[in-house]
Amino acid sequence: MQRKRIAYLGQGLFTILSAFLMGYLLDYAQLTSISYSAQMVFKDNFAVYLVTVVVLLIVYWGLYGLxxxxxxxxxxFYIFFGIYGLADHLKVQYRSEPILPSDLMFLGNIRxxxxxIKLGLIVWVVAIILxxxxxxxxLEKQYSKNFLHFKPIPRVLLVLLMVLGLGSFYTSNREGSFNHAILNKAGYSDFAANxxxxxxxNGPLLTFLSNMHIDVMDKPVNYSKTTMQRIVTKYRNEADEINQNRPNNNLRKQTLIFILSESFSDPSRVPNIKMNQEVIPNIKKxxxxxxxxxxxxxxxxxxxANIEYMTLTGLAYNQFSKSLNSPFTQLVIKQKHPLNIANSFKTTAAIHPYYGNFYDRDTVYQKFGMQTFRNINTSGKLGLHYTATADGGQYISDDSAYKEALWQINQKxxxxxxxxxxxQNHMPYTTNYxxxxxxxxxxxxxxxxxxVANFAKGLSMTDETTQNFLDEIDKISKPITIVWYGDHLPGIYDGNKMSQYNVQQHTTDYFVYSNRYALEHNYGTKKLSDATKVTDPNGFIPLALRQMKQQVTPYYALLTQVEEDVPAMARxxxxxxxSLYVNNSEKQVSTNKLNKKQKRIIHDYRLVQYDLTAGKGYSRNIINK
Structure with missing residues (x-):
């Protein structure tokens, strides 16, 4: 009996020490610095660290009861939180943000x-697990009989405690809730902007749990049915004024192509990087x-997908709540008929030469009204026609993707x-071309x-195939306009501090191109220069319509004002x-430096965005007509 009591005491101490150790290791995975982690855990935020320890202990004993x-x-316990810590470390390394509840959707795409991920790392993880x-x-075979075994009721209580303890975080962002009070008392710091x-x-675990509940968007001041009716009327008048100088009134007669070029960004613009030769001469021309x-x-x-969402809808990611980290998976799949550019066309198609269920694109595109979606999961009449990779790369090439787009163009x-x-240029950048x-x-x-060198080679191939694609577009006898853009920089510039180079490391390349037929028949513009030097993805729709000399609806009149009169914005x-506001000189603009007109436009924009996503939808059926 004495031996068992010692074993039980040892078990209790071991679980407590494990919770303390794992709490520190999770902080280290987030911060990647022993000294910084020690300071945050044992000096600056010890009370918050203790809350993490309690949560880990509850989980540990819940697993024991189970x-x-x-x-x-x-x-x-150790395998699960070890993998969680590693995943958090990798996401911080590549994307500068922790693991969040919205990332759980990727578990369906584990392969x-x-x-x-580098094969060597996977091998090490598997070996450690084994x-x-x-x-x-x-140990179980040798010593299990000497350790504590619970009766049914205590087991149920331990599991129930784990479920309730984790579930209580669903209300942790709600004023007046028990968890909110506990976290505030402990000194939990909710940085709304970051x-x-x-x-x-606070550590990655508490941040994850505190973001389980999604608030789509905070309600703007003066939101009401009357306010939304007034805004629709205001921008209907604005549309009438814009349309006086736009000769084309039927968007369905034209072909508009949005091309998101994965990770495309000129490395020569990245601070403290020098390439031995020009990487993208064609695209620069x-x-x-x-x-x-x-x-x-x-x-x-x-x-x-977040950049893609902004491009397709014209809505700004930075205006959503910080807890909404993936509009595709957390918002669009719950909407009935979300407003987007595809609504303006009779024939619509989506192409993505990868798995169609990433970011729930297969569902999202249906919600957006895309009639066809070709990806590597589809087959038969919806299968991809071109699937060659790029010179030994692991992904389908841009050349194949462009051929697929040309095939689609010629179907109508x-x-x-x-x-x-x-x-083609998706991570990891380990392919030695x-x-x-x-x-x-x-x-x-x-x-x-x-x-960076491997990435540059991929860009070089994109550069050549993009020029070839545009040459083919110019041979087609119908008006075609292309909005071509990179979505983000690759997460490989570890030597630069984001705090120092925030703007530079968040700027990618874009162009809008009208083919020869469009230019010759007054359906396109060669080069616009007003409010084009720095823009944002939510500005691509109004910019494309301006390029196409296309008349606008009240909604697109609003987006036109945002694109032309407000600095480019990002989260x-x-x-x-x-919000990160950047002017045409590539300089960050603080919110208090915006003029009255810009603040008024942004407020109108927020009202419309709230109404279309989280509000009552007062303007939904009238603002885009």
Whole structure:
């Protein structure tokens, strides 16, 4: 009996120490600094760290109650939180943000996710898991009988405590809730403008749990049915004024193509990086001769679908609540008929040469009214026609993606809308392309200079195939306009501090191109220069309509004013401001420096965005007609 009491005491102490250790390791995974982690955990935020420890302890004992075997529950505890910590570390490294509840959707694409991680790391993780499982088996067989085994009622109570304890975080952002009071008392710091700051301060686990509940958007001041009717009338008048100088009134006669070029961004613009030769000469010439500029991205190293959402809807990611981290998966799939550019066309198609269920695109595109969606999951009449990879790369090439778009264009005599999202230049950048002529130098990439060189080779291939694609577009005898853009920089510039180079590391390249037929028949414009130097993805629809000389609805009149009169905007990743505003000089503009007209337009924009996504939908049926 004495031996068992000692064993029980040892179990209790071990679980408590494990919770303290794992809490610290999770902080270290987030911060990647022993000294910084120690300061945050034991000095600056010890009370918050204790809350994390309590949560981990509840989970540990909940697993114990579930399995009724100490070594089994211990193994599950360490494997689960070890993988969670590693995943958080990788996401912070590549995207500068922690693991969030919206990321759980990727568990349905685990094979595809693993293909983006270095094989050596996967091998190490698998090996460690196998060793822990084997050790568990040996210890369980040898010593299990000496350890505590619960009766049914205590087991149920432990599991129930775990479920209720974790579930209580659903209301942690709600004023007056028990968890909200506890977290506030402990000193939980909710940095509304920066989710990564929250994770750095509070630890990744509490940040994850506190973001389980989604608030789509805060209600703007003066939101009401009367206000929305007034705004629709205001921008209907604005549309009438814009349309006096727009000769084309039927968008369905034209073909509009949005091309999201995965991770495309000129490495020569990245601070502290120098390439041995020009990487994208063709695209630079295209930009010089056509409407073009830089795009402010709300993401770094990932978040493609969020940029795509802004492009298709014209709604701004930075105006949503910080807890809404993936509009596709957290918002669109719950909407009935979300307003987007595809609504304006009779024929619509989406192409993505990768898995169609990533970011729930297969569902989202249906919600958007896309009639067809070709991806590597589809087959038969909806199958991809071109699937060749790029010179040994692991993803379908941009050349194949462009051929797929050309095939789609030729299926319809009249106009249509096509949304193409490429994959060729997606991470990881470990492919050593044959005959790679590019070399990178400088401290901006840290230890990733070879990855920058590999990335540059991929861009070079994109550069050549994009020129070839535009040459083919010019041969087609119908009006075609292309909005072509990179979504974000790759997460390989480890040598640069985001706080120092926030704007530079969030600017990608874009251009708008009208084919020869469009230019010759007054359906297109060669080069617009007003309010084009720096824009944002939510500005692409009004910019495209201006390029096409196309008349606008009240909704697109509003977006036109936002694009032309307000600095480009993005969700901020550093600093205390929730929104990053950048002017045509590529300089950050603080909110209090906006003039009265700009503030009024932004308020109208917020009202409309709230009404269309989180509000009553007063304007939904009238603002885009």
């Amino acid at each position: 399995t009724n075997h100490f070594f089994v529950s211990t193994t599950i 595809e996710l693993l293909s983006m 060793v822990l499982v084997a050790l568990c088996f040996v 989710i990564n700051w929250s994770a750095n301060s 295209i930009k010089q001769d056509n409407t073009s500029g830089l795009m402010m991205s709300s993401s770094y190293g990932g978040g493609t 005599k009249g106009g249509q809308f096509i949304n193409l999202v490429t994959m 044959a005959g790679n002529q590019f070399k990178a130098t400088g401290k901006g990439a840290g230890k990733n200079l070879q990855q 901020n990743s550093v600093g205390g401001n929730e």
